[in-house]
Amino acid sequence: MINPNRRQNGIRTPNHYSATSTTSYASSTTSNKSTSLVNTISRKVLQAFTGCFTPPTDNHSHNSFSYFDDSNLYRPSSDASNSSNSGKRHGQQTNMYASSNNSQHSEDLGKAKFSMADIYKATKRFSPNLKIGQGGFGTVYKGQLRDGTIVAIKRAKKDINDKHSGQEFRSEVQTLAQVEHLNLVRLYGYVEEEDERILIVEYVPNGTLREHLDGLHSDVHLDLSSRIDIAIDVAHAITYLHTYTDHPIIHRDIKSSNILLTEKLRAKVADFGFARLGADAESGDTHVSTQVKGTAGYLDPEYLSTYHLTDKSDVYSFGVLLVELLSGRRPIETKRPLSERVTAKWAMKKFSQGDAMLAMDPRVERSAANYLALEKIFELASQCLAPHRHIRPSMKKCAEVLWGIRKDYSEGATTENPILSQKPKRDILIREE
Known part of the structure; x- marks a missing residue:
């Protein structure tokens, strides 16, 4: 139990x-x-x-890949x-x-x-x-x-x-x-x-994402391709809540144990007990003031200190989730050394030092394509985890970036290369209009 x-x-x-x-x-x-x-x-x-939204599947040809276009995806x-x-x-x-x-x-x-x-x-x-x-x-x-x-x-x-x-x-x-x-x-x-x-x-039959990252489903292997697809699915769900409902909805509890997986490893977001209405941009409001709700390790620090809730609070939690997907670790690891107990902080430090591979789940194959995707996803996560909400991207932008990463990864994974001896230079992925 x-x-x-x-x-x-x-x-x-x-x-x-x-x-x-x-x-x-x-x-x-x-x-x-x-x-x-x-x-x-x-x-x-x-x-x-x-x-x-549906990320491309492996049986799609690379030439048939269509880049993220919300005018087609939201109808x-x-x-x-x-x-x-x-x-x-x-x-x-x-x-x-x-x-x-x-x-x-x-x-x-x-x-x-x-x-x-x-x-x-x-x-x-x-x-x-x-x-x-x-x-x-x-x-x-x-x-x-x-x-x-x-x-x-x-x-x-x-x-x-x-x-x-x-x-x-x-x-x-x-x-x-x-x-x-x-x-x-x-x-x-x-x-x-x-x-x-x-x-x-x-009923979603394949358990939670956290169960899979904990290795409780030994018959299922979450390779990097599956993890990227899961991230895209979650990004689509949150984008829908923030942008395409009659009024913005903020989930407030995005975490791996609230992500359910189907038999085909497609993700579904669950648990809306903390969800609430967000500020409507058309009314001129920038936030709602409310008591803090959420799960330790995923909470937006700005929301925690100001009680100002915005859709960017979900973006912060999504950044933590991205780190979970890449590292396999829980957001808080109390049994690890002090410097590694807060997983997002530890992983971002490794990333900034050019050692992103050290923060990668050891169960994920080391390859050139995986390393390039890892760097790009960590770059996105770092921007989601920015301390101030105005610096963070929107969830729609996160989905767009992940689609681009998925496209590049699908093309790069067709050839198996040894891990690169020289680490690639990171690009700035996000430009909010």
Whole structure:
């Protein structure tokens, strides 16, 4: 059984990092138009984007590779009633769900409605044999719906006296119900009845990214190509939340244990308990002031010190995730020497000294193509980890850069060369307009 994460003042402190996507949840206060924005967003369901991001697969020819173009990748569905010009948000107004006092998922949303009877049947009355994870939020079971669909059923801890847990639960429902993207875990429904709070979400069969980096899936090898694809998938998901929803959504808990992998090693971002609305650029707001929520090791230091939350806080967490992907290490390694305990700081030091290879996961093959890609990804990570948000790139820019790295890597990996004796000169990869 996995130990739940400990929380201190809204910050998840990893005692033993959860190997599942289930962690504790929290909601937060806002400084700008919070009530009206939440009421607005709770009435919206975004249309599926038929042109979801998809990194090139190995069977694609290099000549067929198409560079990142958001005008092609982000498209509203053909029946969207509120489509707008390129660069603006897309959406369609609809009732998301009725009162949560009802035990069923009150608005159909094109999915099945659920009752406790459905949940008992799907989980064989919460059979221990179907238990697949446990975290601060509660317990996760694998279940099967009446139509045969395999789902993950997240049952919250029972504490009717804890009003925050109810708020956290509704925060995740509101966020999941309004988004739909290839790289986000899909919501099928929920139940909120007396002391039961249950989410029915997409079952992603191949565990978390953190499990794979910890070597818990010995039959699966994460080569550098797979790691780049995972980074691209996550970048696409966060870009969608920041840029292509009706109102910006900040995840606030991007980390490897919240990245689920499919059988084909495609990434899906999960756990929206800390998610909240960001500042809308059209209104002139630059940030929202809110108490700090997140996981130690991933927290934006500027957000931590000022309580000013922006989309660049997710960018910082993504920078930590990039270092995890390259090094294989956890963000905080308490058993290592003092100079290596904060992985991002240690890896960035090695990179700045020209010794990036020393920070590379020893399980990844040493080759010229891998080394060149490693240098470029570390360069991107270093800019994501900048101490001030205005220096960090947007998530959309991160996705563009990663696409370029993927393209160059695919072309360079076709020939196997020995590791370069002379380290290449690093290029400045990011230029924000």
